[in-house]
Amino acid sequence: MTPWSEILLAQLQSLPFQSFQMTDIGFDAFIPENLHYNNFLESIPLFKSSDVKIHFKLDKIEPTNWNAKWESDFKPILVGDNCVIRADFHPKFNKEYELVINPKMSFGTGHHQTTFMIMEFLLNENVEGSSVLDMGCGTGILAIIASKMRAKNIDAIDNDPWCIKNSKENAVQNQCKNINVVFGNQIIKKSTSYDFILVNINRNILLDQFPSYAKALSFKGTLLISGFYIKDIPILKERAEEFGLQIVEEKEKDTWCALKLKNEKKNPKIIPQESNEVETLEEKEYEIILYNDEVNTFDHVIECLVKICDHSYIQAEQCAFIVHYSGKCGVKTGAFEELILKCNKLLEEGLSAEVV
Ligand SMILES: C[S@@+](CC[C@H](N)C(=O)[O-])C[C@H]1O[C@@H](n2cnc3c(N)ncnc32)[C@H](O)[C@@H]1O
Numbered sequence: 001m002t003p004w005s006e007i008l009l010a011q012l013q014s015l016p017f018q019s020f021q022m023t024d025i026g027f028d029a030f031i032p033e034n035l036h037y038n039n040f041l042e043s044i045p046l047f048k049s050s051d052v053k054i055h056f057k058l059d060k061i062e063p064t065n066w067n068a069k070w071e072s073d074f075k076p077i078l079v080g081d082n083c084v085i086r087a088d089f090h091p092k093f094n095k096e097y098e099l100v101i102n103p104k105m106s107f108g109t110g111h112h113q114t115t116f117m118i119m120e121f122l123l124n125e126n127v128e129g130s131s132v133l134d135m136g137c138g139t140g141i142l143a144i145i146a147s148k149m150r151a152k153n154i155d156a157i158d159n160d161p162w163c164i165k166n167s168k169e170n171a172v173q174n175q176c177k178n179i180n181v182v183f184g185n186q187i188i189k190k191s192t193s194y195d196f197i198l199v200n201i202n203r204n205i206l207l208d209q210f211p212s213y214a215k216a217l218s219f220k221g222t223l224l225i226s227g228f229y230i231k232d233i234p235i236l237k238e239r240a241e242e243f244g245l246q247i248v249e250e251k252e253k254d255t256w257c258a259l260k261l262k263n264e265k266k267n268p269k270i271i272p273q274e275s276n277e278v279e280t281l282e283e284k285e286y287e288i289i290l291y292n293d294e295v296n297t298f299d300h301v302i303e304c305l306v307k308i309c310d311h312s313y314i315q316a317e318q319c320a321f322i323v324h325y326s327g328k329c330g331v332k333t334g335a336f337e338e339l340i341l342k343c344n345k346l347l348e349e350g351l352s353a354e355v356v
Contacts, residue, residue: 004052011044018202019227026055033060077110079119083145085110088173097123097148100173101139106166108138114200114226117251117258119145121224122198127151130195133187133216135209140167140179142198147176151196154178157354159185159347161340164355183340184354185347186212193218203228207239214243217263226258233257286339288332291352292323301351305331308345 005026012020016035021028041047047054076086076093083097092098103109110116122142127149134143137156140163146154156167156179164183171179186209197213199206206225213223223245228236230252236259237247244265251258288309290301298320305316309332322329331353332342339355346353 004046008044008046008054011046013203015040015043016204030061074109074111077116079110079116080123083119083123085141097145099141099144099148101141101144101170102166102173103139104162104166104169106139106160106163108141108200110141113253113256114258115141117253117256118142118198118200118224118226120251121249121258121260122146122149122196125149125196125222127196131193132196132198133157133194135187135197135199135213136201136205137167137181138163138200140170140181142200143167143179143181144170144174144176146196146198147171147179148174152178154180155194156181157184157187159183161337164340165336182354182356183343186352187216193221195221197221197223198225199223200226203232203236206236210239210243210245214245214263214265217245219263219265221263223261223263224258225261226256228257229255230257233259285333286336286355287330288339288343288346288353288355289328290319290323290331290346291328291354293352296351298324300349304346304349304351308342308349 009020009027012029015031017029017031019030021030041056046052074087076084076090078084078095082095083099084093084095085099085101086093087102088100099110101109108115110119119142122145127146129150129152132143132146132151132154134140134146134154134156137143137158140156143154143156154176156171158164158167158181161183164181167179167181171177171181194216195218197217199209199213206228217223223240225236233247233250240247240261244263245261246264247259248262249260290305298317301320301323302313302316305311305319306313309316311319311331319329319331332339336355343353343355
């Protein structure tokens with residue numbers, strides 16, 4: 001890679017790209033379609049420089065059916081000597097932890113270096129009886145392994161509706177009844193303290209979300225992160241330390257990195273509510289829960305509830321009061337797909353909401 005490419009790569013990391021892949025002539029950069037806007041590259045200083053000419057093209061990638069790819073070339077993968085991840089069409093291995101994962105459209109088969117390293121870290125931990133958060137759960141692979149290692153309860157969050165469906169299906173397939181799958185893009189349950197937080201997303205999301213991990217992690221709790229490169233470690237370390245998170249171990253695989261951090265700050269330990277059932281999508285009516293925040297005005301919340309959740313003005317006003325005084329309020333019930341769309345719109349308006 002040329003020095004200019006390296007500079008460009010560093011500057012592009014200020015935009016919400018999810019990953020970069022080196023090629024023979026430069027690199028490919030991947031960004032979710034909803035975060036891409038016209039002329040967004042103009043904010044990058046190197047594009048304005050007369051010293052360098054940058055060639056690029058924009059391509060839209062259709063959602064990949066990882067299932068088809070999985071079935072065509074998937075081989076079971078062994079992590080350590082006691083854990084195997086396989087598809088349902090493979091024979092049994094009789095390992096201590098045997099995960100059956102059907103990824104469909106989601107990320108998380110165990111083959112990617114980042115997932116693999118987090119699993120390696122986790123398999124060396126004593127997870128029994130603990131509460132775990134899998135942030136960016138994809139297929140739910142990390143939540144499932146935590147459940148098989150006898151964690152007490154696990155929240156699995158993703159901002160992609162496909163991953164929510166897929167994680168629920170995989171949790172059921174693996175008989176994990178203590179995984180609570182939630183659609184959302186951040187930790188919003190204020191009363192939760194986790195012993196383990198697992199995040200395999202990317203550098204920018206980690207930098208942004210360290211404060212919320214530090215707040216939600218119990219004292220001496222463990223944060224396992226991946227989804228970035230060796231060169232990103234100094235900036236991640238500096239930001240993590242600002243919030244009392246200390247790196248205690250590093251792993252590297254093909255330039256990808258994973259870190260184990262400990263929370264050195266005391267947070268009040270509040271036991272999260274136990275979830276003892278994973279319900280299938282067909283069984284349950286879903287609900288959007290709206291949470292209080294310090295940013296949005298009453299008027300904005302009311303306007304959003306009227307516009308997005310079809311509330312009458314009085315209904316919206318009552319909900320806004322409940323949110324303000326009780327911290328949260330169920331604002332809409334209905335089918336999963338319908339609520340995901342509405343919840344996404346509330347999130348785009350800057351509100352804190354999730355579908356449960
Ligand atoms: C690299 S995949 C990791 C999947 C799985 N945990 C694993 O380790 O293989 C990252 C996942 O994070 C999700 N994601 C990205 N940004 C997120 C955010 N802000 N909040 C919640 N999930 C997010 C993506 O949809 C994707 O499923």
